[in-house]
Amino acid sequence: MMRTLRFLHLWVGLILGLPLLALGLSGTVLVLEPELRGLFTPSPTAAADTGAAAHSVAEVVAAATAAAPPGAKPANYAAPTEPGGTATVRFQAPRRAPPGDAGARPAGEARGPSPGGPGGAQRGPQGPGGGMPGISVHIDPVTLAVVRTPGLDATIGWFHRLHGNLLIQDRSGRDLVGYLGIVMSALGITGLVLWWPRPGQWRQAFIVRKAAKGARFHRELHGAAGIWGLVVFLVVSVTGVAIAFPQTIAAGVGSALPMAAQTQGFAVPKVTPLEGGEPAGVDEAVAIALAASPRPGLALRAASLPQSPDQAIRVVLAPHGGAMTSAITLMVDPWARQVVEVRDPSAQPAGNKVTGWMRPLHEGEGLGPVYRVLVALSGLLPLLFAITGTSMWWIKRQNRKAGAARAAAILQSAAE
Template sequence: MAITAAKPQRQRLWFRTLQNIHLWTGLILCLPLVMLGITGSILVLEDELRDLTGDRPTYALEAGAAKPISAILAAAKGAAPTGTQPGFVTLPDEPGKPVTVRLTAARPPGGERGAPQGGPGQQPGAQTPPQAAPQGPMGVLLIDPVSLAVVGSQTPGDGFLRTVHMLHANFLIRDRSGREIIGWLGVAMLALGVSGLIIWWPRPGRWKAAFTVKAGARGVRLHRDLHGAVGIWSLVIFMVVSFSGVYLAFPQTLGDGVSAIFPARDLRAQVSVEPVKGAKPLDVDQVVELAVNVLPGATLRSVSPPARPNQAYRVGLAPAGHSHGAPMATVFVDPWAARVVEIRDPVRYSLGETLLAWQRPLHAGEGLGALWKWLVFLSGVLPPLFAVTGTAMWWLKRKARKAKDAERAAALAGAAAAE
């Protein structure tokens, strides 16, 4: 019985198939993947770019004690364009900056999200006819927390960087399909990362060379060495940023997957409360006071009034020593029962909850200092580099193969003529 030697890995059918999948996925999707990388890098350094171009606005704000949240909401409601109302309120993380009030589509009377007093504006049992309204943010108002003057505004689509953000987040497609396209491009990046690692995996005795670019390398060898060496050194950051991007596009699906392995609550979920007929709910200032008291030393960062009477207030608090961009604590307050109904504190998160809570900061280059920010920035340069080196390898090999075929054909023609 004859013994057939096993084929080297690079001659096996599955390996060649994987190489072809990796090659053609990269070639077909190189332009949108390059777009994702470049726009991502721009957004990571958005603040620095605004400083460099002088695009960062400055505000002449009054000195003094900030007004309560109820007054800020009332000022925002008075300045909101027709058809909109104040929603999510974000307080500045340093002095000299205005309060940001996100506007949402106005709801029918009785279900206002941002009533000036901060409480649900509808008594239980009241009926309002269904009314279609646009969903999502409708713009932003910037308000001086001391004078309550509107010092700036922004509508969706304003400015170059806003366009870059929309391109990176949803391909400029405002419905859900745009975000899904971006999510599937992220899946393609993950697939390219995994398949690239398998293809790169060196043979015994070649490990040192696999991590470097050979001195004096040219042509296909140069592009192959660059593609492989840069890919392996950057693989971890590339996979982390790609996975977090997929999570942001498909949070429910990936959240369920993570929770199946590491039990975790849905940290994005709203908390329901029971409206009390005839009772007067707490106003927003009372809600804030209640929330701040449960986490001593924490700083108020955001307030989200309920969209409906059966929802709790959502109050964001930054614990002492909090790093910019890191997950914050969230306190849910029942305005009808005047009590805190849930606290989501990163200090007490399970492993699964910690993994999920960190996905957005990891993707944005936040929460872990300047080093992480620059690593995430550099990860956006990887798709262009991989596109150039990968396409160059394919083109040069194709060119060499055509030249060899032409030589073979000429040799055969010469042999036939000589006969």
């Protein structure tokens, strides 16, 4: 059994090393996305310097829409995460007309990136299975000035698509990522079995000895890094599978734990438009959500912008400076002007809490900065495993060749 596990562990790792490496490194980049944005995005100082009040959500969206490419439709508003920060409006990118087709397709049907518009609009992640709109515009909510982030959104968007669907713009890409997550989990478990030390060798199994050279050095580094990072590595891998196959995982969790039905993921429930009526705008929807919030002291974190008349408005509220794991989501019917669904993690059944933690655990949220750093480092483990695993295989292969050559030389010398 051990020989078979060793064979499978080696060759699965060698054959799938590149896509696993891509998932790991892109995951590290996305965990560090806030730091990258803080490093490359200038922070507006109008709010801090003047004390002026921020404009309404609708006014910020209107300013962003004026800076976006023609035909781009606003899809989501994200409030500043700190005083003096920028608000972000994400758009569904307008779909390019194919060669010879003079008519443009409706906004929101984009399959490929659309050119960035004037005033700092950048291409971002998009496409089926990508989970995010195609263009982001960053706005100072006090002055309504566009904050430019040249190339950053396009770069981050590329990493989102690489990590979410390996740049394959249909559901098969997301499924492939889910299967690779299963492979990564299996490599972690088989690695634990292969690492398991003999009696009396436990201490050595957790360290890399100074005297270790060649294949032994790579084997000890491979094992020590694997065992120290195994828990977080498995958590990130398993939660990645859950994100790729949410319905399957939810059904499995629901069979073991109590679970209430709710709209899955970022989807919003359908509502019934009122003929001759006027739906509530995003500002009114936010006010309705704040008034209906089951917990006091929450502030707006994000709001969706309906893409069709039969969509509810998703409003996300969270404590000032709090993690998204403590946020609650309220779905507002803009026609009836009432909340039709509340997702409060503290009031959900156990099954909903389990599934609700999948994405925060995968993205490094909710358990403090130390866990977030560990999640970022876990994305580097596939690179380390690829280097040390390939090195062990290559050195042993060369040693076998050298041994065979020596044996052949001895036999030839004896024959002479």
